[in-house]
Amino acid sequence: MKTPKRIQPLVDDGLVDEVIRPLMSGKEAAVYLVRCGTEIRCAKVYKEADRRSFKQAVQYQEGRKVRNSRRARAMEKGSKFGRSEQEAAWQNTEVDALYRLADAGVRVPQPYGCFDGVLLMELIRGDDGQPAPRLNDVSMSADQALEDHAQVMRYIVQMLCLGLIHGDLSEFNVLVDDYGPVIIDLPQVVDAAGNNNAQWMLARDINNMTTYYAQFAPELYETHYAKEIWALYENGELTPDVELTGQFTESEEAADVDVVMQEIQAAMLEEQERQRRIREAEEG
Numbered sequence: 001m002k003t004p005k006r007i008q009p010l011v012d013d014g015l016v017d018e019v020i021r022p023l024m025s026g027k028e029a030a031v032y033l034v035r036c037g038t039e040i041r042c043a044k045v046y047k048e049a050d051r052r053s054f055k056q057a058v059q060y061q062e063g064r065k066v067r068n069s070r071r072a073r074a075m076e077k078g079s080k081f082g083r084s085e086q087e088a089a090w091q092n093t094e095v096d097a098l099y100r101l102a103d104a105g106v107r108v109p110q111p112y113g114c115f116d117g118v119l120l121m122e123l124i125r126g127d128d129g130q131p132a133p134r135l136n137d138v139s140m141s142a143d144q145a146l147e148d149h150a151q152v153m154r155y156i157v158q159m160l161c162l163g164l165i166h167g168d169l170s171e172f173n174v175l176v177d178d179y180g181p182v183i184i185d186l187p188q189v190v191d192a193a194g195n196n197n198a199q200w201m202l203a204r205d206i207n208n209m210t211t212y213y214a215q216f217a218p219e220l221y222e223t224h225y226a227k228e229i230w231a232l233y234e235n236g237e238l239t240p241d242v243e244l245t246g247q248f249t250e251s252e253e254a255a256d257v258d259v260v261m262q263e264i265q266a267a268m269l270e271e272q273e274r275q276r277r278i279r280e281a282e283e284g
Contacts, residue, residue: 006045006118007032015115016043023131026172028187033123033131041112044119046091046187091117094187100162104240106155107182124175124182135181135212136171136281145216148181150244152209153225155183156202158240160233165190165198169205171212172277192233199230200266208270224248 003011003019010016020033023042034043091114098111098121110122124132140148152174159166166173166183167190175182192198203226214220223246231248232238 042123046117097186097189104158106158132175132177135174138176142217145213149213161240163192165202167201170208200262
């Protein structure tokens, strides 16, 4: 196929030998299968900010730190240089998260570097050599659903122990190979300690995954992992190997109205986004 314009510099520099075919397209990037020497890898081409449908970027970036004060000021002012730096930061956040999560034992694609808006990374595939499907394309038994759900909850805990929340986790951002779920798409990863929306973003991630697996294992509908995990985190009791129960006893104290309203708003936005993704999947 014709080499996409954004990948051509990588071909010129010998980082990519051949673009094989498109693999998938999402709201913030398009992914291609590429050959790098004898290896088949993925090239994730980030869309320009004005072409992304990921509208709440600022909301996700709250709490992220920029060490260089000049860059920070430019990003705040929204100058041309600042916008360029903002884009680089958005992309580098994913690369940094991939390395950190892999070191912590979370299954993510191995990154090979980000070059001018193109992220080279491992191709996740099954024993048949074909690219692994997204979770939304997979059916499973109740036992398998319970096992994979438990694994995803462990990954979420491991992420939170690093101070990270995926922020956009759903059945569309998880791949499934012969060894279980693999977490993908992390440019919007959230700083748990510095973001005021961290609690409901975590709850949304967890509830998205639980709702999906619950269609195969209905007992998951009765669990409360989001509240359990956040309570452990707030109390300083969350560890990577904590034993989760899925149970949570509500405090008798009055509910925080602001938090409740945030959760309601988040649920409405998520449902709108879910419906859009379903339409895109059906059209694609």
